[in-house]
Amino acid sequence: MRRISALFTIVLALGLAAFPVQAAPKLVLLVVVDQMTADQLGRLAPGFKGAVKTFLDSGAVFTEAHHRHIPTVTAVGHAAVITGRMPGTHGIVANEWWDRASRKPVTAHHDSVFGIGPEQLLSYTLGDRLKARFPGSVVVAASLKEKAAVMLAGKKGDAALWLDESRGGFASSPYYGAPKPWLASFNENLRGPGGLLAGMKRERDFEKLWLSPDSHRLIEDLARRLLSEYRLGRDAQPDLLALSFSGADAVGHAYGPDSRESAENLRALDAALGRLLSSVLAVVPREDLVALFTSDHGVMPVPESRLGKGLGLHRVDPKKFSEQVENALQLIYPTPEGKLVEHLKIPHLYLNRSLIESRGFDWPILLKDAARSILSIEGVAEVYTAEKLGATEDIRVSSSPYAHAYRASFHPARSGDLLIRTKEDFLFSREETAHSTPYRHDTHVPLILWGAGIRSGTFPAPVRVTDAAPTLAALLGVELPPDNDSRVLTEALMGTAPQVP
Ligand SMILES: [Zn+2]
Structure with a gap:
């Protein structure tokens, strides 16, 4: 076909x-x-x-x-x-x-x-x-x-x-x-x-x-x-x-x-x-x-505008969100010697691979666990693992209408290990407003x-x-x-x- x-x-x-x-x-x-x-x-x-x-x-x-x-x-x-x-x-x-x-x-x-x-x-x-x-x-x-x-x-x-x-x-x-x-x-x-x-x-x-x-x-x-x-x-x-x-x-x-x-x-x-x-x-x-x-x-x-209030929009401070993500990961994979999040700019989350490797954590399982725990943070709608996005089978059959967009936007060498989709009514920015x-x-x-x-x-x-x-x-x-x-x-x-x- x-x-x-x-x-x-x-x-x-x-x-x-x-x-x-x-x-x-x-x-x-x-x-x-x-x-x-x-x-x-x-x-x-x-x-x-x-x-x-x-x-x-x-x-x-x-x-x-x-x-x-x-x-x-x-x-x-x-x-x-x-x-x-x-x-x-x-x-x-x-x-x-x-x-x-x-x-x-x-x-x-x-x-x-x-x-x-x-x-x-x-x-x-x-x-x-x-x-x-x-x-x-x-x-x-x-x-x-x-x-x-x-x-x-x-x-x-x-x-x-x-x-x-x-x-x-x-x-x-x-x-x-x-x-x-x-x-x-x-x-x-x-x-x-x-x-x-x-x-x-x-x-x-x-x-x-x-x-x-x-x-x-x-x-x-x-x-x-x-x-x-x-x-x-x-x-x-x-x-x-x-x-x-x-x-x-x-x-x-x-x-x-x-x-x-x-x-x-x-x-x-x-x-x-x-x-x-x-x-x-x-x-x-x-x-x-x-x-x-x-x-x-x-x-x-x-x-905070009249329109924004009418639509029930919320604002999240990205710095605070980064801390929440790190804390959520530390709860399930505690690493007091260093941070698990190496870089986070929505949607891309890059994990500290060398730290994870040195601890001998199972990578595919850690990715799934991390995705699940980030999902519980306010304002997060869905978390994709790189493994899922890079997989050969077509995830368009996934229940999410966004899966194809994230899949086609994924580049294995450049994208994050996890890709975060935020909820539609949440702005993750300190600017007056933003886009992404x-x-x-x-x-x-x-x-x-x-x-x-x-x-x-x-x-x-x-x-x-x-x-x-x-x-x-x-x-x-x-x-x-x-x-x-x-x-x-x-x-x-x-x-x-x-x-x-
Ligand atoms: Zn622009």
């Missing part, structure tokens, strides 16, 4: 790739809002006058698009958008995970040679496949966050740029080659009189910047510069301009998704993106341009395709955010077949039958 469905997938992907109803678009504009819920899009839609309005009015709008991986955080979300794959395949299991060999955390954007780069990303991206198919294609990415820029640029990107606060401007990594001369003058202008980074020195200055509409103007201005410096979209070799608007995440964490501040910030983003879209359309006509508008994750309502769970508030995000080859309409059937990359690949005639239950969104493509499987 599995073989038949895989074959069907390949036929579908190749069939679409070999269906040149028109020339491939010359430019893909890929926009990731860092933290935006589908609910925010729905509520704020009437007030949008910029690019988001354009996308909503004449794009293929998927109203039930979800991330299906764990945890729903920035690096994993960006990897999902650009690779169309799950963490078990692309390897980005968190923003930062525990490296068992060095017993230190490793970030998703860590590169052992260049400091920052895509070394941790284990699968090719849409941009990588684009460059493999069209040697003249240019792939550039920009964000305030290095992890977002690095994911979007992929392995073969021409440029990944992010805001380096210590240097007061946009920076890159030697991984992407020598710094371009234009970047120095661009940064000088930002710091000069009237520039968006003028007079900024202290950490507090940048904190304010992240919370202001200027964060979006920075990406807007940089994208416009990238458009001209790389002459994006001017020839038949399709280019990719991938942007991540990070400021929305800072505002969401600080004020919550239902706040006036968040609404204002997203309206500013819509306006900035609208001005940018006009600049793009001035050099790349709509018939040569395709856009994707989505988000890397949603966010939970603030538990497999629940609707974190998974349900905007997904709109717009432009060349895209059918206009509203599509209410559930889709995955990982469907977007293979769909754009099919449109571009690039080989990036769907994986892990994702699919080409044929209903959004002109020249294919508008059917929903």
Whole structure:
């Protein structure tokens, strides 16, 4: 059965790739809002006058698009958008995970040679496949966050740029080659009189910047510069301009998704993106341009807000939770000489393997016992053992609807020994609010395709955010077949039958 469905997938992907109803678009504009819920899009839609309005009015709008991986955080979300794959395949299991060999955390954007780069990303991206198919294609990415820029640029990107606060401007990594001369003058202008980074020195200055509409103007201005410096979209070799608007995440964490501040910030983003879209359309006509508008994750309502109280949300201090976990484990496997928990960042719990080994504890039994005892802590819904997640038999038959998400998000070398699923009405954070769970508030995000080859309409059937990359690949005639239950969104493509499987 599995073989038949895989074959069907390949036929579908190749069939679409070999269906040149028109020339491939010359430019893909890929926009990731860092933290935006589908609910925010729905509520704020009437007030949008910029690019988001354009996308909503004449794009293929998927109203039930979800991330299906764990945890729903920035690096994993960006990897999902650009690779169309799950963490078990692309390897980005968190923003930062525990490296068992060095017993230190490793970030998703860590590169052992260049400091920052895509070394941790284990699968090719849409941009990588684009460059493999069209040697003249240019792939550039920009964000305030290095992890977002690095994911979007992929392995073969021409440029990944992010805001380096210590240097007061946009920076890159030697991984992407020598710094371009234009970047120095661009940064000088930002710091000069009237520039968006003028007079900024202290950490507090940048904190304010992240919370202001200027964060979006920075990406807007940089994208416009990238458009001209790389002459994006001017020839038949399709280019990719991938942007991540990070400021929305800072505002969401600080004020919550239902706040006036968040609404204002997203309206500013819509306006900035609208001005940018006009600049793009001035050099790349709509018939040569395709856009994707989505988000890397949603966010939970603030538990103490009116909405949060109405929903009966609870808050747990993650530090206190870590202590509870250690205490629960010590009760059944007392080790006064050291802690059993080596690192804990939900969902990943890494146990102190050397201590456990030195005590001669039976590993599979200890894992099961630990899972059972953690389950008794308030706010915990389910605990998966690595052994279960890495097992060959399909745990989709498990009674939990989340088992498949945790299984597909599991990478044996990088994931924890135990993966914790918290309860839906619990926020494990000291921030005003946060995201990382497999629940609707974190998974349900905007997904709109717009432009060349895209059918206009509203599509209410559930889709995955990982469907977007293979769909754009099919449109571009690039080989990036769907994986892990994702699919080409044929209903959004002109020249294919508008059917929903
Ligand atoms: Zn994010």
